[in-house]
Amino acid sequence: MPELPEAETIVRGLRPAIIGRVVEQTRVPKPDILREPRGRFARKVRGRRIVGVDRRGKNVLLRLDDGSVVAVNLGMTGRLLPFDSAPRGADRPGHPAVHLLLEGGGVLVFDDTRRFGTVECLSAAEWSARSARMGPEPLDERYTAHALREGLSRSRAPVRSWLLDQRRIAGVGNIYANEALFLSGVHPRRRARDLTGAEATRVHRSIRRVLRAAIHAGGTTIRDYRDASGAEGRYARRLLVYARDGEACSRCGAVIERVVFGNRSAFFCPGCQPAKSRGASS
DNA sequence: AGTGTATCCTGCAGGC
DNA sequence: TGCCTGCAGGATACAC
Numbered sequence: 001m002p003e004l005p006e007a008e009t010i011v012r013g014l015r016p017a018i019i020g021r022v023v024e025q026t027r028v029p030k031p032d033i034l035r036e037p038r039g040r041f042a043r044k045v046r047g048r049r050i051v052g053v054d055r056r057g058k059n060v061l062l063r064l065d066d067g068s069v070v071a072v073n074l075g076m077t078g079r080l081l082p083f084d085s086a087p088r089g090a091d092r093p094g095h096p097a098v099h100l101l102l103e104g105g106g107v108l109v110f111d112d113t114r115r116f117g118t119v120e121c122l123s124a125a126e127w128s129a130r131s132a133r134m135g136p137e138p139l140d141e142r143y144t145a146h147a148l149r150e151g152l153s154r155s156r157a158p159v160r161s162w163l164l165d166q167r168r169i170a171g172v173g174n175i176y177a178n179e180a181l182f183l184s185g186v187h188p189r190r191r192a193r194d195l196t197g198a199e200a201t202r203v204h205r206s207i208r209r210v211l212r213a214a215i216h217a218g219g220t221t222i223r224d225y226r227d228a229s230g231a232e233g234r235y236a237r238r239l240l241v242y243a244r245d246g247e248a249c250s251r252c253g254a255v256i257e258r259v260v261f262g263n264r265s266a267f268f269c270p271g272c273q274p275a276k277s278r279g280a281s282s
Numbered sequence: 283a284g285t286g287t288a289t290c291c292t293g294c295a296g297g298c
Numbered sequence: 299t300g301c302c303t304g305c306a307g308g309a310t311a312c313a314c
Contacts, residue, residue, distance in 0.1 A: 003307065032290085058308080076307055077292080095292085114291045116308055157284065166309085173307055222307065223294085242307095262285075265305085 002074035003058055004138070004171030005214035006225050006233060010080050011055045013228030014108075017082035018062070022049045022103040030097035033112065035120045044068060044121040045100065057134055057170030067124035070100075075116030077224040081109045091230075113224060135169040138207050148207075149200035152192040159195060159203070160188035161262045172207060175220055175242045178267045180206040182241045187273040188266040189259070213238070241267040 002010070023045050028038040045064070052063035060080060062070035072080060081093060085105050093111035098119050100108040110119055122130060135151075136143045151169070155162050162168055163177040172180070181188050183206035186199050195203065219225060219233030222243065226232060240250055245258035245267055254271030 006307080073308080075291095075309080078308095112291090113293075114306090114308095116291065118309090155283085161284085164308090175307060220307075225307070263287075264308095 002076075002078060002219075002225055003173035003176055004055070005176070005211055005217075005235070006219035006227075007055045007058050007060050007074065007171070008215050009219045009227045009233065010060055010074075011053050014053045014060070014080060014082060017228065018050050018102065018106070018108055019053060020049065020051075021106060022047065023064075023100045024103045025101040027099040027101065028097070029099075030095075030112070030115055033097040033110065033115060033117060033119050035118055041119075041121055045070060056131055057137070057166055058173065061127075064121075068121055069124070069127040070119065070121050071127065071130070072110060073118045075112060075114065075118070077113040078117035079109075079111045079224075079226050079230075080228060081111060081226075081230060082228060083107050083109065133167060135165070135167055138169055138171060139211055143204075145201040145204035148204045149195075149197060152195055152200055152203075155192040157192055158189045158261060159186060159192045160264075160266050162192040163207075164262070164264070169207075171211070174264050175222075175239070176207070176210050176214065178242045179210045179240060182267075182269060182273060183210060185272050185274075187275045188268050189261060189275065241269060243267065 026042045026045055031038050034041050048064040048066060050062050051065050054061040060072040093109050095111050095113045096109050097112045098110040160177050163172045184202040186203060214220060214235045217235035218227060220235040221232035241256050244256045247256050249256055249269040249271055252271035254269050256267060256269050259266050
């Protein structure tokens, strides 16, 4: 996905375009995107004013004037594209799934090629319960290295799998998990609980650094990701290991490797990220 | 508790 | 040119 930096970039782009607008009508050409009957979704959303746009983890949240929340999970290929009027020609999204028709003629389109995304309208209480099941926000100032270290210490899972679990930390996906572990000098397959305190601290710092840098660059476009204005993110060229298997490590020159576990590719530099912790006896 | 597998979908790149 | 396989930023459910 769209991971945290991509969701954040979309949110920032959407705010000036849709805050204050009223949803006049909905159109749902791909109802499997919704997690409820489209009539029910329509009744909850129709006539409501969008009073805020926020992010939680990888989710984009449209806050409505009755306290309810339209939660959008972008899946792998989801886009949220606002238009002043019905899009035509080259502008027209190729796989529109949900349209929110706005008073005054505008439209917010959720477009999703693979349809792994979801759109749902939750009451304030429902959203609160959902959010409570998600892990902390890594960029929250209250999220400390100590908190990350505590979390890691309770898991036998590989640290890369741990980072992808949204119940443990919200918003980190495969790209930034791999990049942060490279910056930390930690092999992706190391058991979470086996990381030293110093390693956990480096992972904490690296996650925050890479997420902030990616937000600054407007996210990473590998293929499908676009921001709210349809533009690509600029972080792809700054990736140090992700999808760079076979290339030389920019730091030590070793050949970057790709391994698959947990059903996902992991990328790492065997020189910078030894399989055993530094200083551990082998 | 963790892992391997399958599932939801479409599209693209690479091998032949 | 076409057909096939594998792979993709996510999330979940299942059996073991």
